[in-house]
Amino acid sequence: MNTLILRTVAPVLTALMLLFSVFVLLRGHNEPGGGFIGGLIAASALAIYGIAFGVSAVRRAIRFHPMAIAGSGLLLATLSGLVSIFAGVPFMTGLWIYPEILGVEVPLATVMSFDIGVYLVVVGAITSIALALEQEEPERAEAIGEQPPPPVRAKRPRKPRPKPQVEG
């Protein structure tokens, strides 16, 4: 969409929404919010950016492939569950540390890192879908890094060969 209004507003809107998504993510620990909804907000921010400036602009802006972001989130969430093996408590038990940062006690938990993982999974997965839908057909193959499927796979013939022509 090539309108002046959207293109002017989109960067501001995207930045604000991304900021807000982090706020929702952190707020979700004790109040309504959380990784899932925060991730959805961030993904819609990127989608708006994509509508205004095109898909490749978004891909450049987020640097990593959305699926890689989702993968890192999944890994982070899994590892947060595994931390409890060192504390002698069952899988996925919430563990807390209270470091003093700049004189303020900041409670940090594996629950939070799990939630950040969820956030990343949702951002990655939804952005991936949104970008694929926004993309024009020809640039899709090249931008996702997928080769168009090979026309014929020579190794795995699917059809029976034509019957031999029996002479006579």
Added chain:
Amino acid sequence: MAAPSTDLSAALVLASPQLADWLVVLPVVLMIGFGAVLMMVRKSVRLHGTIAITGLALLVLLDAALLIRISTYGPITMVMGRWLPPFGIAFTADLFGSLMAFVSAVVALAAGVFALRDIDAGGRRYGFFPFLMLLMAGVSGAFLTGDIFNLYVWFEVLLISSFGLLILGSEPEQIDGALKYAVLNLIGTTLFLIAVGYLYAIFGTLNMADIAGKASRLRETAPLVTLTALFILAFAMKAAAFPVNFWLPASYHTPRITVSALFGGLLTKVGIYALIRVTVMLFPVEREELSFVVAVSAALTMVIGALGALAQNDLRRLVGYVVIAGIGNMMAGVAIGTPAAVSGSILYALHSVVTMTALYLVAGEAARLGGAWSLSGLGGLYRRAPWFSAASLALFLAAAGLPPLSGLWPKVALLKASLDIGAWWLAAAILISAFIVTLALARVFLLAFWRPRPEPAPELAIARDWRIAWPLGCLTALSILFGLFPETVLDLSQRAATGLAEPSAYIRSVFPGGAAP
């Protein structure tokens, strides 16, 4: 921050878990972790094979350790986040679950090695290996969970990964197959979910140990037969039992052959696993009520599957029908329901996971060597690849249930069990089905292997490849070993069946303090 002063022992498990207890969650965690890493390096397809095979080998080791641990010390439970069961989600593995998990891991490793050859860079870029990891996370989770809603979640996980695997390549016929597969499986999963909803309304709990303990008290008042019938229908759909089996031959021949092999070996068996777990362990009395229906469905599944196999020309479709015939045998054990019969079903499931995967791999390799999927186009394989043909013949005999291979013992166990309760017609169905499957597979051997090639094709120099020889060889060896030295597996499956019929050890592992609150 002050620690809360409430009594935590009412809500949390305060004893710290033993390190061995972690074995019950680690297979799933491992697979999700490796899947995540593979997603992150999605574009570097060169790394995929190494990472995935490492992951699957670790999975085999973990599942082996779990199996050894459980067969020595009994079922293991770990409840997520320390919550007391039945409120926390429990992972509980008993002998049945860990046996299935172990065999699936072995088969997945074999299929993974085969995929190194079968799946080209394009397929890898589409994400074959990440999907494979997540599929195995779903399969392992389904086998190891002790919570029925969680079982549903793992069904979803493996279903979604299977959609991805099924359309790998995006060919029109794959989309067609995937559509049938997806619609039927989504209906089955929805039925399962509805049944879980009813179950929760009746029991107020989703923990399987808790349900097994409470069923006897609620039997007088609650509509448990209806509930069990719903579960049976849902799982029969998953397992491709007659009359809800038609999605399997319609879809399993479309994807890459490694994918077909994984699906044929693992997915239907997850359905059978869930069926046995729910009917035999949770609702044995209701299973008894419905046993005639299940027996009829089992007999028809066997015979129709076998007849279908006899009628097919395409190798992959043919193997699909052999899978269905096997499902009928396993359902027969569920229908009879005595510990001996259930142990026959478990044996059959273990045998079937290995043999069906291997049969699909044989089909793939035969097509690569012979240049066709159809029996009319194949020929002369025996002359070209004698070792491969010998392995194929062994697997055909195993699938047909002939001695001295792995298919014999489960069939003997099931026959004996059905004759013991006087169900002669079920025994007859098992024998007839085995006979027709023998014919169908003998036909394959005769046409594709013995017969000279129908056309003088240019002799392609096809090199022997370890990525094909090892998986096929190992699976065949497993099948032969099981056929020749069945004592260990027989003993394990009998103990697994006893553990299902009398789940006190399972319940005690979840509620060590005694009965559920």
